[in-house]
Amino acid sequence: MNDFHDAFIEAFSLIFDLDADLVEIINLSLKITFSGVALSALIGLPLGAAAALLRFPGRGTVVVLLNALMGLPPVVVGLVVYLLLSRAGPFGVLGLLFTPTAMIIAQCFLITPIIAALTRQTTADLWDEYSDQLRSLGATPARAVPTLLFDARVTLLTTILAGFGRAFGEVGAVMLVGGNIAHSTRVMTTAIALETSKGDLPLALGLGMILLLLSLVINGGAYVLGDMARRKLK
Amino acid sequence: MTASILPLVLDKLCFNARGERLIHDLTATLHGGTRTILLGPNGAGKSLTLRLAHGLLSPSSGSVRWEGSSAQAAHERQAMVFQRPVMLRRSAAANVDYALSLRGIGRRARRPLVEEALARAGLGDMAKRSARVLSAGEQQRLALARAWAVNPEVLFLDEPTANLDPAATRAVEEMIAAIHESGATIIMTTHDLGQARRVADEILFLHRGHLMEQMTAETFFARPQSAEAQAFLKGDLLW
Numbered sequence: 152m153n154d155f156h157d158a159f160i161e162a163f164s165l166i167f168d169l170d171a172d173l174v175e176i177i178n179l180s181l182k183i184t185f186s187g188v189a190l191s192a193l194i195g196l197p198l199g200a201a202a203a204l205l206r207f208p209g210r211g212t213v214v215v216l217l218n219a220l221m222g223l224p225p226v227v228v229g230l231v232v233y234l235l236l237s238r239a240g241p242f243g244v245l246g247l248l249f250t251p252t253a254m255i256i257a258q259c260f261l262i263t264p265i266i267a268a269l270t271r272q273t274t275a276d277l278w279d280e281y282s283d284q285l286r287s288l289g290a291t292p293a294r295a296v297p298t299l300l301f302d303a304r305v306t307l308l309t310t311i312l313a314g315f316g317r318a319f320g321e322v323g324a325v326m327l328v329g330g331n332i333a334h335s336t337r338v339m340t341t342a343i344a345l346e347t348s349k350g351d352l353p354l355a356l357g358l359g360m361i362l363l364l365l366s367l368v369i370n371g372g373a374y375v376l377g378d379m380a381r382r383k384l385k
Numbered sequence: 386m387t388a389s390i391l392p393l394v395l396d397k398l399c400f401n402a403r404g405e406r407l408i409h410d411l412t413a414t415l416h417g418g419t420r421t422i423l424l425g426p427n428g429a430g431k432s433l434t435l436r437l438a439h440g441l442l443s444p445s446s447g448s449v450r451w452e453g454s455s456a457q458a459a460h461e462r463q464a465m466v467f468q469r470p471v472m473l474r475r476s477a478a479a480n481v482d483y484a485l486s487l488r489g490i491g492r493r494a495r496r497p498l499v500e501e502a503l504a505r506a507g508l509g510d511m512a513k514r515s516a517r518v519l520s521a522g523e524q525q526r527l528a529l530a531r532a533w534a535v536n537p538e539v540l541f542l543d544e545p546t547a548n549l550d551p552a553a554t555r556a557v558e559e560m561i562a563a564i565h566e567s568g569a570t571i572i573m574t575t576h577d578l579g580q581a582r583r584v585a586d587e588i589l590f591l592h593r594g595h596l597m598e599q600m601t602a603e604t605f606f607a608r609p610q611s612a613e614a615q616a617f618l619k620g621d622l623l624w
């Protein structure tokens with residue numbers, strides 16, 4: 152019991168002293184998650200809208216694949232990216248394994264299907280409402296893709312933040328391809344896993360509390376933003 | 386002056402859905418300058434006919450022919466307003482601006498056109514307001530302004546006042562009259578006899594997917610030919 156108490160006290164002091172290691176880990180976490188999610192949005196938004204609107208060969212396969220990939224276990228994604236990037240793998244020459252870039256790639260594999268699948272659903276619903284009017288105005292389905300992405304912006308922002316939340320809290324994939332190397336690829340989730348198993352509860356707790364806080368801020372922000380925008384745009 | 390896309394010829398139009406024939410061998414020629422009303426009870430096939438003519442639906446057989454131009458080029462000279470206005474999730478001004486941008490009009494040239502279009506709809510001071518918070522009547526006027534802005538030769542309207550109260554209906558009918566006066570040909574559906582009397586130059590009376598009559602409004606209201614049209618005019622329920 153006392154151990155816990157001490158651990159909490161120490162965790163708070165780490166947070167309030169802005170412990171250098173802690174700050175470094177948080178920074179890297181945010182950087183990797185931001186990059187991974189930004190890249191996923193860049194791919195996932197147009198891909199999802201295209202899958203909703205355009206009729207191209209293999210479209211059905213893309214839709215099924217997106218939905219299947221959405222629920223992929225992160226460890227499996229990590230394993231696949233690991234194999235792709237490992238020295239013997241097809242992209243081994245790039246020497247990316249155990250770098251932050253590898254972690255961003257893994258995040259991207261995880262988040263893109265989520266964003267694309269949710270975007271497809273959102274834009275398909277909106278297309279039901281808009282298609283007669285847009286076609287009457289002379290918009291081709293390809294021209295309608297940016298229109299729908301823009302008009303669904305409130306829902307899509309929530310979708311992206313959902314991806315952000317998932318990427319931020321993810322441990323399995325980034326552990327495998329990043330390796331949890333101190334001062335290089337150690338992020339909040341992998342540090343928590345390591346410190347807990349080592350028995351360094353204060354650092355693990357401090358990180359855990361910050362992770363929780365940031366998740367709350369992100370989700371709260373998403374809620375407030377979405378609510379505001381919905382009220383403005385109805 | 387660009388060459389006219391009228392007359393519009395509907396040639397033995399048929400439309401089937403789920404193994405059922407909904408439009409039967411509809412043949413008609415529609416000339417420029419008139420206000421044509423497709424009249425008939427609910428389910429007569431008015432909306433389907435309008436959507437076929439505008440190219441939103443493809444006929445199962447038969448054809449829709451515009452004078453002297455490809456279907457694509459003819460489509461650019463048309464606009465349509467729907468029963469429930471489809472408002473993009475943007476400001477009133479941006480809704481008009483979007484329609485103009487699809488016609489390839491540059492950003493600079495669009496601004497005065499947007500302003501003019503909103504003013505003609507009496508929406509000048511609502512330009513920045515989100516289109517989706519406007520009242521039903523304002524939304525329908527915005528839909529009309531958006532359609533008018535692209536300066537169509539033919540304007541299709543599908544029961545544009547079915548969801549509106551009398552005051553809003555009047556405002557919409559006044560706008561339709563102004564659009565007609567500016568030179569557009571009006572092709573509109575309604576199930577409302579009063580509206581047909583107020584607006585129509587020419588009547589196409591539809592019943593269960595069949596075109597029963599095509600004649601001037603004057604003749605139609607004075608001497609309807611078919612038993613169905615006579616019953617409809619007497620106010621008997623038709624189905």
Ligand SMILES: Nc1ncnc2c1ncn2[C@@H]1O[C@H](COP(=O)(O)OP(=O)(O)O)[C@@H](O)[C@H]1O
Pocket residue numbers: 402403407425426427428429430431432433434
């Ligand atoms: N996509 C469709 N599939 C099946 N039936 C349809 C479809 N669209 C319209 N119908 C039917 O066709 C008939 C004519 O519809 P419509 O043109 O909308 O009538 P209205 O004259 O009231 O505008 C109605 O019985 C309607 O139920």
Ligand SMILES: [Mg+2]
Pocket residue numbers: 431432433543544
């Ligand atoms: Mg109808």
